[in-house]
Amino acid sequence: MRLKKSIMLSTILLSTCISTQAQAAWYDNVWDWLEDNVAAPVVDASQVTLSWLDSHVIAPIEGLATDVDGYVSILEATMSDHGYLSTYGQAYIPATQDAGPNGTLNIITFNIKGFPEALNGISDNEAQELSQFIENWQADIIGLQENWVRTDAITSQLSLDNYPYRTQYWAGTPTTFGDGLLTLSRYSLDQDKVQYHEWNKCNGTLLEYLTGAVSSPDCATEKGFTISEIEIAKDFIIHFYNLHGNTGHNRANNQSDLNQVSEMIQAYSAGFPVIIVGDFNIYFEQNSDRAHQYQLMLDFKAQTGMTFTCEEEPVNGVIEGCDRIDYIGYRNNPKFEFSHTPLVDNRLDHNNISDHAPRIGQLHWVNTYAYKTPIEYPPVDLAISLKASSGKYFTAEGNGGSTVNANRDDQGSWESFNLRLEQARYFTGCIQSGDLVSIRTQDGYYFSAQTDGSLDADRTQLGNWETFSLINHDDNSGCLENNDRISFRSHHGQFIVGESDGDAHADRTDIGAWEIITINM
Template identity: 30%
Template sequence: MMHSLFLTTTFALLPLTTLAQPTGTLSILTMNVAGLPAILNNNDVPGDKADNANQIGTYFATYGYDIINVQEDFNYHAYIYETDNHTYRTATSGGVPFGSGLNTLANYPWDESTFSRTKWNTCNLNSGDCLTPKGFTYMRMTIAETFTVDVYNLHTDAGDDSGDITARASNLQQVADYISANSEGQPVLVFGDTNSRYTRTGDGIRIFSTQNSLADAWVELEMGGVEPTEGSDALVCENPSPIETCEIVDKVLYRSGHDVGLTAVSFEYAGDKFLQSNGSVLSDHDPVLVQFEWTVSA
């Protein structure tokens, strides 16, 4: 008589947190790299612009920040990419007058089908804002197996006359509407050159908090969560700035998603990390560096 032996194995379902990384950190930098042709604007930055761009790329590679958004990356773009070594980088859209000057360098990939460049609906002629297709970019970036974040880079209308203020408010509203239409439930990072100050009446920077529930990392970490009053005197920053309580136009805004928590844990004006060998700045804009912690819900 033959006997059959049946082996029964029980498999336990492992919780999500054991299958994928549940927490992590993220470093992001925004920097206007002053890449307009020297004949148009020297940006009051000493030295050769091509050499300066090479040095900026070298610093990007050395520090290895996870996501870097750059603005005014026009005619010296190749010099930055020549010395940078980030794995994922957007292709340039061209120099003046063809490109937007917006690019992203990252340690993480994004879904190419989501990447877009959008031109502003409104611009004001006086500061040359209509000479290039300035606007914003969007991409959905994969940070971990269970974590994507929507990343926006922007460079709004410059200047402070009434036409600039109207155009800039329109620019910011355009981004806010895009976020509402495309990033529902997603964690969001918006960082770049907003050309805006909370103290300047009419700039419209508050639209991101009122419409999209974004927090400003500077307001949150350096100002105790209290936005400067519109119309009040602004504390002017040096470049590089030795303090973080003054306001510049380069900003980092963010929010968590349905299943992903984002928390800004440190804020820094990082200009002293981007200096020429003689101590001169490499850009007329102080870069902004923010460190985040993220958590994925099980």
């Protein structure tokens, strides 16, 4: 039995050297075959000896545990849970009240060191103690990182009174640890709209980490960031980013991480207020040993308009106060403006259980529209056409009553639509980024996004599936203008795309080149 377990363990360990993108498929296709055709026959025929496995597989990582069972415990921790796990929050209830004139938000970011104990992570008992700390803090929004294998324990002491809304946890594949990210909120959060993004780059497999070749097994995880749309009020929706950056101070990885987040903030979150928290694994201080990291953070601020709560008044043009890697940042939008309370020390007590101190930021927001006199504007209904990235026009086949394509060279009646403002986020006098709109054909049929991602123009009544959030990539606060580049997000959280083959769908989870549409008025 020990020989068989060693063979299977060797197979698992070898699988951890494979990129995370390939691991899931590799595991599913090979595991059963190995059990029947490799492990069992080898044991029976004695073709491989335990001493060979000990010297070639076990010995290189000796010292982490005393025997094979110790190594197996590491893999069992990640194999036991995979896919999306419940975090025991309540079902989504949308906000119903408009925002008042001002308010305060207490935001926390906390890396809990939640690896398996064999990898020097915290125990279930320690995670339960942290859970009680978090419950007692009664923050408004918390972003947790490194919740690798402690989901049940870390949520065990949390009440629905303090943290009713919680993102599901992505626990990864059977041979990876997941993303480790968990967002807790006092305010409404729709799990169906939560986005999970893995980093494009990573460094270090589990086997490399166990043998001391790297400082962290990033490639054995799906590190990245999540985006939650948190409804402080009906008209006050924050895009909340929770991230965990790559370790090892690899410049290419650091740059890639920040570029990914910056692109999403500029495109997906255009027009929305943004809060970002997490373990960036980048030092935002001017230090000769880490000069490139300071510059990367400066560039990130310039690209996104972000302000970090750790920032102090610049001295000789140099930002000081952020000599850490755990940050809380924010960005305003035209309606809601943030500021923060400077704190001498924003660390929270957590009994020194994690190697990262939890950080708290107190944000104050002001509704700049609160005291403006309401003006009754006439309905906004624009005559438009839509051009895909391929250069082809979107068309409603039959002038409505059928499907939508993106394959016409010229604009005719089937390619002419009415874009109507259905629900303004801030201002009813024109269409702005973040507004809810409908698209109607000349014969009175509405564009409709289906749950399977298809896009039709066959509805005569306006409902949720016939409305879209408009994102303006050229102007996130002004009025929609001719030739602006825009995207449409459906009620199901998917984006409209004009495919290169002329098809049109509403099935994309991210905004790329093919999800950007040019509007002609």
